[in-house]
Amino acid sequence: MTHVPSLEPLRSPSAPALEFRFRIDAHVDPEIPIDDRSAGELEFIPITGGSVEGALNGTVTPGGDWCLGKDPSTYRVEARYGLRLEDGGYVDVHNIGMLDESRFASDAGEGAPYFMTNPVFRTAAPGLDWLNRSVFVGQAQVLEGLTRIDVFEVVFPRQDGQPPA
Secondary structure: OOOOOOOOOOOOOOOOEEEEEEEEEEEEOOOEEEEEEOOEEEEEEEEEEEEEEEOOOEEEEEEEEEEEEEEOOEEEEEEEEEEEEOOOOEEEEEEEEEEEEEEEOOOOOOOOEEEEEEEEEEEOOOOOHHHHOOOEEEEEEEEOOEEEEEEEEEEOOOOOOOOOO
């Protein structure tokens, strides 16, 4: 398919919307130091289990999170694990993100630090192809013994200005 660009003047486009889909609570063990060099401190955080609830329901299968400390408050994360669904389906998860403990949800420097991810899902499970065909954003939190990720699907904005259906 060939797309011919429009010659119309550039206008501010409508921003995509986010639609909440599910919550992942990934249980984690303490980090294991791997490398400490000029590029940063690399740690491995074992993912030992957990749950997923919402549009998907099931359990988190073991995996891990490779966490690269760029400075004392900023971390690049890359996690691989799976979701075993209640109906027997399986979803592979590859989640890349950024945790910046110097940025907060509130301008007052209080609340949850900035922890956003870009999860990518792969599955052959019947009825879940939408996971393979959409872009997702995760809003994460570090809690005692787990990482919580609220997963939102990026959807086209509605033309009537209403929230997504």
